[in-house]
Amino acid sequence: EDKVVQSPLSLVVHEGDTVTLNCSYEVTNFRSLLWYKQEKKAPTFLFMLTSSGIEKKSGRLSSILDKKELFSILNITATQTGDSAIYLCAAPSAGSYQLTFGKGTKLSVIP
Amino acid sequence: DVKVTQSSRYLVKRTGEKVFLECVQDMDHENMFWYRQDPGLGLRLIYFSYDVKMKEKGDIPEGYSVSREKKERFSLILESASTNQTSMYLCASSLWSATNEKLFFGSGTQLSVL
Numbered sequence: 391e392d393k394v395v396q397s398p399l400s401l402v403v404h405e406g407d408t409v410t411l412n413c414s415y416e417v418t419n420f421r422s423l424l425w426y427k428q429e430k431k432a433p434t435f436l437f438m439l440t441s442s443g444i445e446k447k448s449g450r451l452s453s454i455l456d457k458k459e460l461f462s463i464l465n466i467t468a469t470q471t472g473d474s475a476i477y478l479c480a481a482p483s484a485g486s487y488q489l490t491f492g493k494g495t496k497l498s499v500i501p
Numbered sequence: 502d503v504k505v506t507q508s509s510r511y512l513v514k515r516t517g518e519k520v521f522l523e524c525v526q527d528m529d530h531e532n533m534f535w536y537r538q539d540p541g542l543g544l545r546l547i548y549f550s551y552d553v554k555m556k557e558k559g560d561i562p563e564g565y566s567v568s569r570e571k572k573e574r575f576s577l578i579l580e581s582a583s584t585n586q587t588s589m590y591l592c593a594s595s596l597w598s599a600t601n602e603k604l605f606f607g608s609g610t611q612l613s614v615l
Contacts, residue, residue, distance in 0.1 A: 432606040493543035
């Protein structure tokens, strides 16, 4: 059974801090790993990672994949209150287009 | 921009009622999905569909059925709602592609069964 595990499950930081969110996976015939941000409503796509060691970056957010150790991290630098959200990590199941999601990390950024 | 629209943002139903949750996407995506999201349990797949009239069970299909009569519309049906089906329901769609697993989500329907 495919498994995606995120840690920590929740995190409280102050504005300006840098945070690292973790995602480990056990997926048969791994193809990719995806990160989503969920505020009050629909999860929105952040990154899709397929190659080990190549960092994807968007503004203050970046993510990297380690296919040897089977994990990914999502970094957020200089956090802002608008970064408060649930961050979801997911991987496609073998031979399917459905995603297996982790339970998410709830990030709270306080002023 | 891809748009996935769920018909209701909030819904309150009584135990035993038949409930329909509707989802429409405007990007001609082949794949459509229904997830439920509960605190501490994350997103769990209920059903998905990869074509009109085709459906596959996800991880937690019990108590639910689905309908996909048109490509753009995927309905989730609770035949006889129960209190343990109180949850946030998220619809999503994606292209049929081996290199693109990106899901586009609707805004969710918060269902309360009393």
